[in-house]
Amino acid sequence: MKGMGMMPEHRRKPMSEINVVPYIDVMLVLLIIFMVTAPMLTQGVKVDLPQTTSEPIQSDKDVESVIVSVDANGAYYVEIGDEGSDPMSLEDVRAQIGRILSQRASSEILVRGDENVPYGTVVRLMSELQGAGAASIGLITESPRDEN
Numbered sequence: 001m002k003g004m005g006m007m008p009e010h011r012r013k014p015m016s017e018i019n020v021v022p023y024i025d026v027m028l029v030l031l032i033i034f035m036v037t038a039p040m041l042t043q044g045v046k047v048d049l050p051q052t053t054s055e056p057i058q059s060d061k062d063v064e065s066v067i068v069s070v071d072a073n074g075a076y077y078v079e080i081g082d083e084g085s086d087p088m089s090l091e092d093v094r095a096q097i098g099r100i101l102s103q104r105a106s107s108e109i110l111v112r113g114d115e116n117v118p119y120g121t122v123v124r125l126m127s128e129l130q131g132a133g134a135a136s137i138g139l140i141t142e143s144p145r146d147e148n
Contacts (some may be wrong), residue, residue, distance in 0.1 A: 008061055025085040053054055065108045066100055068093060068129065098132040109125065112140040 050126035067079040078096055088096070100107055108131055113122045126137055 064104065065110055066097065067110045067112055068097070068125060070111075070113045070117050070121055070125060072116045074117060075123065090124065093125070094128040094132045097129055097134065101133045108138065109134040109136070110138045110140050 018025060019134075021034065064080065069077040069079065071077070071087075076090060076093045077087060078085045080100065085096075097109065111126060111129070114124075128138055
């Protein structure tokens with residue numbers, strides 16, 4: 001009685017090979033996605049470091065410079081033209097620069113930091129200035145002194 005409910009006599013052997021073509025396709029798609037998105041994930045503040053023999057920057061006479069200074073204690077000051085300010089917090093600097101840029105979008109933003117201020121303090125300041133709407137930020141430096 002061959003038939004009802006019985007297994008056929010010819011059984012198929014299980015396949016011991018794995019088809020890797022779909023896995024390669026998925027891997028290549030993921031590789032392309034990561035290659036496209038990786039440059040977008042990097043964040044930072046673009047800084048052009050000055051050379052020791054650099055020439056002074058020629059600024060427009062029509063554009064008023066706004067100088068944000070950080071002293072050795074980490075206090076922030078905003079100087080517009082010849083007017084200085086009292087020490088202020090980083091949030092106050094961001095708010096004031098945001099107000100200035102909303103009134104005069106062509107203002108130059110320059111950062112002057114004391115040489116004893118930690119690098120992170122200046123980077124935080126530049127990040128806040130960028131968040132306030134500053135498209136480009138310049139650094140004010142002095143020529144190195146010869147100590148002969």
